[in-house]
Amino acid sequence: MLIIKRPRGTNDLFYESAKKMSFVQNEINKIATIHGFSEIRTPIFESTELFTRGIGEETDIVSKEMFTFLDRGGRSLTLRPENTAAVVRAYLENSLQKEYAMNKLFYIGSMYRGERPQKGRYREFHQFGIECIGSSSYLADVETILLNVAILDSFNITETELVINTVGCPNCKPKYNQALRESLSSEKDNLCETCQVRYDKNILRMLDCKNPTCQEIIKKIPTFYDFVCDECREHFDGLCEELTRLGQAFTINPMLVRGLDYYTKTAFEIQSSNLGAQSAILGGGRYDKLAGMFNNGVDVPAVGSAMGIERLIFMIENEKFIEDRLDVFIIAFKETINHVMPILKRLRANNIKSDFDFDLKSIKSQFKLANKKNAKYTLIIGTDEISKNVCKIRDMDSGDEKEVSLDNIEKELKNK
Ligand SMILES: [Zn+2]
Numbered sequence: 001m002l003i004i005k006r007p008r009g010t011n012d013l014f015y016e017s018a019k020k021m022s023f024v025q026n027e028i029n030k031i032a033t034i035h036g037f038s039e040i041r042t043p044i045f046e047s048t049e050l051f052t053r054g055i056g057e058e059t060d061i062v063s064k065e066m067f068t069f070l071d072r073g074g075r076s077l078t079l080r081p082e083n084t085a086a087v088v089r090a091y092l093e094n095s096l097q098k099e100y101a102m103n104k105l106f107y108i109g110s111m112y113r114g115e116r117p118q119k120g121r122y123r124e125f126h127q128f129g130i131e132c133i134g135s136s137s138y139l140a141d142v143e144t145i146l147l148n149v150a151i152l153d154s155f156n157i158t159e160t161e162l163v164i165n166t167v168g169c170p171n172c173k174p175k176y177n178q179a180l181r182e183s184l185s186s187e188k189d190n191l192c193e194t195c196q197v198r199y200d201k202n203i204l205r206m207l208d209c210k211n212p213t214c215q216e217i218i219k220k221i222p223t224f225y226d227f228v229c230d231e232c233r234e235h236f237d238g239l240c241e242e243l244t245r246l247g248q249a250f251t252i253n254p255m256l257v258r259g260l261d262y263y264t265k266t267a268f269e270i271q272s273s274n275l276g277a278q279s280a281i282l283g284g285g286r287y288d289k290l291a292g293m294f295n296n297g298v299d300v301p302a303v304g305s306a307m308g309i310e311r312l313i314f315m316i317e318n319e320k321f322i323e324d325r326l327d328v329f330i331i332a333f334k335e336t337i338n339h340v341m342p343i344l345k346r347l348r349a350n351n352i353k354s355d356f357d358f359d360l361k362s363i364k365s366q367f368k369l370a371n372k373k374n375a376k377y378t379l380i381i382g383t384d385e386i387s388k389n390v391c392k393i394r395d396m397d398s399g400d401e402k403e404v405s406l407d408n409i410e411k412e413l414k415n416k
């Protein structure tokens, strides 16, 4: 019995699963680059304070789910549970505003949350995220949305719906909060316990309460759009108009909000009905007030999004993953083994994917392995063949065989 096993909620990726993961990551990388985005890599762990400030002390992530530990010097560190705060920290620390007025960044990497593991949720998981930092233009919001859409399109994930909303800014949020409080005051006693606390402390967070009674009550509230200031309205109208011009379908959902103060203006989700119940594949929005939390109140306008890669892989049709075949498998005998490695070296130098069984079991088992590795061709090197300076090339799909001079193997295979 195995004495040490992998920690709960983690995965080992190998063969198929590892190939899928790198296929998806390469594809995302390619499409993000086409859209003019550059990759950013930040540490797996950061000072705990980065997340308590940057995600919010009262969120489930910070209050219940972080992997936090003390290093040998007694400093509190945390494995990143998400990456926006870290990217903003890196932007500020490396003065990226000196590189470009607008930094279009993306990341792909593992994140860590001590959730109760359940199907499709892991303690170590991967996220793809976009962070456009430095511009307050609604076109940055459009860019962020379009890149996400392009990525989903490239994986043929089309049964999706873009849902957007505006959540205002520090000028207009208080007015909306006040209106919410007034419209809910008569119902306060009917709200769930959590929402009764939220009613006083952070009423916006009520809007995504899952409690059925709360949801019924929330249906009757006034919408944010009726309370936003001119600047927020212009931003939202600009976004909607541009999406319409581009033929990008969307719906406005006034319930789509984000509770923390540093979220501003745009909030969006891309939802899919393919995940069972309608649920979000990715979410994002503006966070113009986040940088200020690390930077003595000096704000930097920014917009971003994040999507879970495990869920994405789950949604991609298997056919979409490139069929990855071995070009050549070499079959040899004890007497001819010395010829194998020099031939392999030549094939590989010509970018021909090739392999062999170095334990040289029976011919039958070598063919079996060639099949398992899905080889297109086998190269059979027997003593007869060697004496004539040839080898046999067998097409594994048709079964056709052909003798080829040992000097011409690469040429022959490249022609196929
Ligand atoms: Zn506003």
Ligand SMILES: [Zn+2]
Pocket: 191, 192, 193, 194, 195, 209, 210, 211, 214
């Ligand atoms: Zn509630």
